[in-house]
Amino acid sequence: MAIVVSDRPSGRLTEAWRFCVGTGRFELALRRDYQDSLALIQRDIGFRHIRGHGLLSDGVGIYQPYEYRGARQVRYGFGYVDQVVDAYLELGIRPFLELGFMPSALASGDQTVFWWQGNVTPPRSFAEWAELVRATVGHLVDRYGLDEVRTWPIEVWNEPNLKEFWRDADPEAYHHLYEVTAHAVKEVDAALQVGGPAISPGSDEWLVRFAEFVTDRSVPVDFVSRHAYTSGPAQHVPFGVHQTLQPAGHLLEQFAQPRQALAGSALAGLPVHITEFNSSYRPDNPIHDTAFHAAYLAPVLAHGGDLVDSFSYWTFSDMFEEVGVPTSLFHGGFGLLTHRQVKKPTYHLYAFLARMGDEILARGDDHLVTRDAGGRVSVLAWAPVDVTQPYPSPASGGAHRVQLSIPVGTAQTTSAAMVRSTVNEEAGNAWTAWAELGRPRSPRPAQLDTLRELAEPVRGHRSLPIVGGRVELDLTLSRHEVSLVEITAVADETPPWWDESRLLGHER
Template identity: 25%
Template sequence: MLKSLLAIALVASAAPAVAQDRTIPVNIVVDASKPGAPVNPIWRFFGADEPNYATMKDGRTTLATLGQLMPDHVYFRTHNLFTSGDGTAAFKWGSTNIYTEDAAGHPVYNWTIIDHIFDTYHARHVKPYVELGFMPEALSTHPEPYQHDFRPGSGALRTGWAYPPKDYGKWENLITAWVAHCVARYGRAEVASWYFETWNEANLPQYYWGGTQDEFFRLHDAAVRGVRRALPEARVGGPDIAGAGDDYMTAFLHHVKTAGTPTDFLSFHAKGKPSFIKDGAGSHVRMGIADQLNAADHEFVQIAAEPAFKNKPIIIGEFDPEGCAACQGPANGYRNGTMYSSYEAAVFPRLMMLAERRGVNLEGAITWAFEFEDQQPFAGFRQLTSGGIDLPVMNAFKLFAKMHGRVVPAASDAEKSLDTVMKEGVRGTPDIGSTAALDANSLTVLLWHYHDDDLPGPDAAAHLTLNGLPSGLAGTRSVEVYRIDRDHANAYAAWLAMGAPLAPTDAERATLLKAAELQPATMPITVAGRHAALTVTVPRQGIVLLRLGH
């Protein structure tokens, strides 16, 4: 497995070189005199299939890093919180054994494992985005076989855990009892700050739901009643469906409106579609950023069409370049390096543009990536860390977290329009864009240099003109410069350079941890008359963050 993944990396790195003796000139104008809306940190949501990884060594480390991004404002979603089992994690699997029944069929509740998971979040300043699922074995209408037989590329995923309950009253009572327990354990105000939604992708019957649409709506209504019985002010919503190009969202909105089911937020998923290209020029990954944005737009349009729901907060419950974090393969070769981080830098601003265009209230987008415990280094999963070592994509979120205050205009003459990206993706010329924020006397500018094709290309020479700067920034100053590219904040490149060791020594691991760090440099700048200018190099598939002032 490792050899095949390394071969993919080497094939990509050996692709025909594009001339490097030139740069792409880019002009970016930032106007700090026009602060707009507050920065909306929609990126502060994460999740994973496997709940029990959170309590393991690298899971705890990764959660701590997430919590440090924005303490007590980062949320985590996971499957399998109600699944039967002993808490052993596996690909796309986990369990808490929250519910069993005695010989007489009476409910037996057990909070031990789920408390351990949520305590782990709480200690690291991460809050739950609660997915109420899946079905305990004792409640399932089709309990055997119960645990799935999934393997990346084969096996049956939908087994007993995916079916409706044999008793909706017991399902509702379980949820009431558990939420009441959480209120007693964590406090009423804390639990009221969580999100509660039902199940996962019930519009994909081949995977996550073995019942009908009407049965899912009944399941959801019972779940909401169960939450609200224990905590009337709890934040409830749904349906966390896959962005499958159907009208399920419209049907859901009609149902909750007709049934009077409380709905505080709406949720769905949107995924991209990378491919592995083989042609005369060699082999490489090609991303599908257009697919991801169009999937989101399909759901935005349905929500915007319903006046009663148009202003409801929206959480995109999974927002990723493709659909299976636990799956490997050539098309997923973007994950370890800066292809992933630059993609995220390019897609999140477009998602916010799209929400603004449709007039909907986007509150968050969950990156369905975490870590896979005790796997080979850089094994090709969609994850934020590998063996406790931050990947470039984790560093991208660290840069997002540095954007504070209010958004200010930042116009790049090499940034592709939203319509172009949604229609064509990023083909031909690259997308070299920018976003900026002003916080008191601090200006932060984020630059990205992205292309759908993971091929070499010339660097960008970005000339920035900064206008309308606060008077407190006048004079000669230093600009902090943070980079994520082939040579910076990139543990994967360092691992390849040391020969891709399967079991890094302590010294090699220390080197990788150092290579993963964001290490700011400084460059001088002179602010005169509230204006300044500077030029920075942004390599292809790279990100640069500039911060002027503190």
């Protein structure tokens, strides 16, 4: 039986889903292929901010100490920073600054994380760290203007509750770092946005302790941040992992946790940013490349904006080297795009959402219906998935049906044009095509062209009757399918002399 969609909006679709997107380490943005990939993303999706690690790490080259006439001094180099931020702004995206990791010459130890060796120890001099922060933020204000930089959230560190990212996962040491950093940012300008603690999943007691600390010491905090993933322990294979997944609804539960944990605290009313989210926390899990992944995350994108101010997909591109340089085009990378700009099914989930209106007419476990200012109605529909099976499978065990009665046009309108864009196990699925090609690790140009073509959604169109101001939509979704249906009322301008039966010139 069809679900009757109301003509009255139930709310507005926020931009929380595209407020921010993740990226590989900061200096990768100097590469042409990175910028080409980001340009494609911005054309089809249009993220507002971008966040990644390594702004203050050695590869960016900001912190450069030297000795002159027996005195130790520091010279700050902003050449790479300027090139990256210039490129971002030209592409219509702003930084979401993460202040980390520690420059090796300022670090108190030699513990590092990732293949590219980001130092994760506290500074040996907090005075020099504060000056580094002031110099970096001050330079950005000087170059890009105070009004601009005030729109860039500034996050202190990354996942300090994990010993891999902060020596001993010491909360007191992090609190001290946050206090020094937040005051340094505010010394540049009191209206700049600073926040944290950017914790990994499962440690919301950190939020409570963080709230108590900043409240007791009157430390500035403008937003709260954490991360969300749903994967279990890594089962390692050469150049990859496999992991169990919790249902996608667990991501929404994680999104809700900061406000629940901080209820009644001084931080209760602050914006909440999920500055990383995905299914797996590994950049080498093949689940990221599949059609299953798009269907898995569809309900998260449809409902997540009700819970947080932003949730940032980790990451926009497979140009990402935390566990080393990838050895294959498809390798389970986080990205919406592979290297060489091959779109994954989850890319299309985001691109579909970008084409939808902001008036929410209906939402459910398998659909989102919106309307834009011009009256176009869009339906995002997906086949719910089941993560308990040994191999990804649809929750229904087969085809999934979505039936909707949708208000379109007016009572006098008689027809509508429907365009349907589909991604599933076959359509818009370059990963499947790549497997059928024998999984070439380094595809040749002709193979890349083929993969890019097969990565596009299948599109179809037809006319639908409008009866009493409504269209009856009956969709059958295949395994792991995500479809966007766009419906527009037709104002028929066919001339009176048009006669299709005379296309070959015969008289009637």
